[in-house]
Amino acid sequence: MNFMDWYRADRLPTIFCVGCGNGTVINCALTAVSEVGWKREEVVFVSGIGCSSRAPGYIDADSLHTTHGRALAFATGIKLANPDLQLVVFTGDGDLAAIGGNHFIHACRRNVDMTVICMNNQIYGMTGGQGSPTTPRGALSTTTPYGAEEGTFDLTALSIAAGANFAARWTSYHVKELTNAIRAGLETPGFSFIEAAVQCPTGYGRRNRLREPEDMIEFFRTHSMLRQKYDRLLAEGKLVPPDTIVVGEFVRRDRPVLGGKK
Amino acid sequence: MSKISFIQGNIACAEGALAAGCRFFGGYPITPSTEIAEHMAMKLPKVKGTFIQMEDEIGSIAAVIGAAWTGVRAMTATSGPGLSLMMENIGYAVMTETPLVIVDIQRGGPSTGQPTMASQGDMFQCRFGSHGDYSIIALSPATVQEMYEMTAEAFNLADRFRVPVFLMADEIIGHMREKMTLPDTVPVMPVRERTERSTLPFKAEKDGVPGFTPFGKGHHVHVTGLTHDERGYPSTTNPDVHERLVTRLVAKVESTRREIASYDVTNPEAETVFVSYGAPTRAVWQALHDLKDDTVGHFRLKMVWPFPDWVEELFPQAQAYIVPEMNLGLISRELERHVTIPVISVPRLGGALHEPEELIRAVEGAK
Amino acid sequence: MKLVIDPRRCKGCNLCVKVCPYRIFRPGRRPNERGVVVPELDRPERCANCRLRRLYGRTICGVCQLTCPDQAIRWEEEEAYEPRKVAVEY
Ligand SMILES: Cc1ncc(C[n+]2csc(CCOP(=O)(O)OP(=O)(O)O)c2C)c(N)n1
Ligand code: SF4
Ligand code: SF4
Ligand code: SF4
Numbered sequence: 001m002n003f004m005d006w007y008r009a010d011r012l013p014t015i016f017c018v019g020c021g022n023g024t025v026i027n028c029a030l031t032a033v034s035e036v037g038w039k040r041e042e043v044v045f046v047s048g049i050g051c052s053s054r055a056p057g058y059i060d061a062d063s064l065h066t067t068h069g070r071a072l073a074f075a076t077g078i079k080l081a082n083p084d085l086q087l088v089v090f091t092g093d094g095d096l097a098a099i100g101g102n103h104f105i106h107a108c109r110r111n112v113d114m115t116v117i118c119m120n121n122q123i124y125g126m127t128g129g130q131g132s133p134t135t136p137r138g139a140l141s142t143t144t145p146y147g148a149e150e151g152t153f154d155l156t157a158l159s160i161a162a163g164a165n166f167a168a169r170w171t172s173y174h175v176k177e178l179t180n181a182i183r184a185g186l187e188t189p190g191f192s193f194i195e196a197a198v199q200c201p202t203g204y205g206r207r208n209r210l211r212e213p214e215d216m217i218e219f220f221r222t223h224s225m226l227r228q229k230y231d232r233l234l235a236e237g238k239l240v241p242p243d244t245i246v247v248g249e250f251v252r253r254d255r256p257v258l259g260g261k262k
Numbered sequence: 263m264s265k266i267s268f269i270q271g272n273i274a275c276a277e278g279a280l281a282a283g284c285r286f287f288g289g290y291p292i293t294p295s296t297e298i299a300e301h302m303a304m305k306l307p308k309v310k311g312t313f314i315q316m317e318d319e320i321g322s323i324a325a326v327i328g329a330a331w332t333g334v335r336a337m338t339a340t341s342g343p344g345l346s347l348m349m350e351n352i353g354y355a356v357m358t359e360t361p362l363v364i365v366d367i368q369r370g371g372p373s374t375g376q377p378t379m380a381s382q383g384d385m386f387q388c389r390f391g392s393h394g395d396y397s398i399i400a401l402s403p404a405t406v407q408e409m410y411e412m413t414a415e416a417f418n419l420a421d422r423f424r425v426p427v428f429l430m431a432d433e434i435i436g437h438m439r440e441k442m443t444l445p446d447t448v449p450v451m452p453v454r455e456r457t458e459r460s461t462l463p464f465k466a467e468k469d470g471v472p473g474f475t476p477f478g479k480g481h482h483v484h485v486t487g488l489t490h491d492e493r494g495y496p497s498t499t500n501p502d503v504h505e506r507l508v509t510r511l512v513a514k515v516e517s518t519r520r521e522i523a524s525y526d527v528t529n530p531e532a533e534t535v536f537v538s539y540g541a542p543t544r545a546v547w548q549a550l551h552d553l554k555d556d557t558v559g560h561f562r563l564k565m566v567w568p569f570p571d572w573v574e575e576l577f578p579q580a581q582a583y584i585v586p587e588m589n590l591g592l593i594s595r596e597l598e599r600h601v602t603i604p605v606i607s608v609p610r611l612g613g614a615l616h617e618p619e620e621l622i623r624a625v626e627g628a629k
Numbered sequence: 630m631k632l633v634i635d636p637r638r639c640k641g642c643n644l645c646v647k648v649c650p651y652r653i654f655r656p657g658r659r660p661n662e663r664g665v666v667v668p669e670l671d672r673p674e675r676c677a678n679c680r681l682r683r684l685y686g687r688t689i690c691g692v693c694q695l696t697c698p699d700q701a702i703r704w705e706e707e708e709a710y711e712p713r714k715v716a717v718e719y
Pocket of ligand 3: 667
């Protein structure tokens, strides 16, 4: 079965802007889900609020499009009430790390058996491009008109520190690697976190000299560095270029899981 | 065999839930409701149910909604500050037609207020607290027995209407111990579940309620808090879709007001009528007992929302209503909207129940 | 197998142009009736998936389809060879 068969064809095309990376990540996630062979009846797709969180609405399976930031708490309830269901959560950087930050660390801590895919576009897309907890220092947004001054969250590191069993980061350029990482996440019991850097040409790119969708894809291509190389450079005391996106698998472990199949 | 028992209101509430088949509890500790969570934590695992202490009340209600969508009976219990945090997701439960039970053991507010003292300050919040137009059901127990029975009944109402049902108790009833009869079983209504996958999972049946489509049964249902059509798909800019949906959500509850209403009428020929719900009901009972005046009656609400707005039919000779409440007058205002004779509010703040003498004086003042 | 772009779904982002290693997609020139400039295909029979999918029994490459944010790229079975009508001019 091809990932295309998982879409609600009657709802396409999506509401996403031209060249938005969210669609790519949904393709990869659905490819991974069909590769692991889950049946539609056993998967529930959950999300919060944001452009990225519209994903479940396009998938032909049970899906819960919840309130802003709360997807993981809803998903926790579903998983614990019926551990036979497989949970896949789509979320955005604002949804997950700002308003939903507390649920995020606690879902990691509990190591609830679910796979969480965060489309990190470094911006609040749906509300028109305000700064988020992952907006890089200096980047322009409608609420950081003079450049973002706050520090950012490293979402993957946060998930690891909080206790997730699996964590990986890729980008919408690395479709094969991203698919494989999501698949590994689906197959790893416990909380699996996959951070997917995505382009938001409308809310982010337009204000940060990455106007065309392909500009951002090109940025991902040229600025990504494998985790192994990054670690080596650090160990050797060498300089890592700023703006580097470190990609790869960061953790895979088997801490005790909450809500595993009974 | 039913058995006589001497237990705390909060424990009776938890036992009523368990008897009704509640198998999921998500909560966060808060006085004066915590005993409910603690009791559920102890009992649920023994009946293959799930207890989870969430990171806050927003998470609690979210987890309960998620659990409810797997088809289990699910509940949470809290008090004012927690209820405030739950508000957004209560609106979500209304919009997505999720059956669930919320127990509010009311304490003095605003803010952290009086954690260990009773109040009825949340009676409007449970009805109007979330944004937008909607309707819910709220029950208000006055005895430990009712903590048990009403909690069990709340699940039937929630399932029937696919709506959040509130048990609006207070610190007095929650922490009071009194004798009660534990029945062998409680009435459990079957859930109207769709048996087959439908392309219109949110198409209502004649009573305005769509058959339930829990997750994991092949319904492929998309559930969203956005305004949605009968397919469950977002439709956020079409005024007709929104109007139809919201009107139905309200009407499915409000149109059955008379059928589901639950109240006690004492002395329908009365000229002066006490109107009460929850703990002050006990003070009224005492006052009536002490007064021994057959021109005084009592309209005691067991279901506060939807409000029985046909009160005047029940007390055709009434000249005044006296409404003792543990707030500055909330339900008295609702009553005022529906009657033509004076409504005398007898407010009480601070946590202590009304004195029967205070109520007797109010009757004398009304005459 | 035949590579096709669904003109009702494509939004014209040109990401397919960016990612295909064979440069099979190139930016389109004219907007269609939806106002979208759908990319054009340059000798799509060169596509790895077109050539090898049947042989390997699975999607080969497929990067354009996975990347296309609007689910507009797919492969269709080609109809069996049909003799084309040739307008013969006498
Ligand atoms: C409680 C609440 N606050 C604010 C909003 C408004 N809002 C909707 S989406 C959004 C931000 C979404 O950003 P992100 O999670 O990064 O997702 P993206 O749209 O970028 O994919 C906000 C603030 C809301 N819907 N609910
Ligand atoms: S605003 Fe950004 S994230 Fe939202 S659909 Fe447009 S490109 Fe995508
Ligand atoms: S990637 Fe898809 S949507 Fe974008 S131009 Fe190519 S076919 Fe069209
Ligand atoms: S499958 Fe690969 S080779 Fe074929 S068109 Fe797509 S990107 Fe190019």
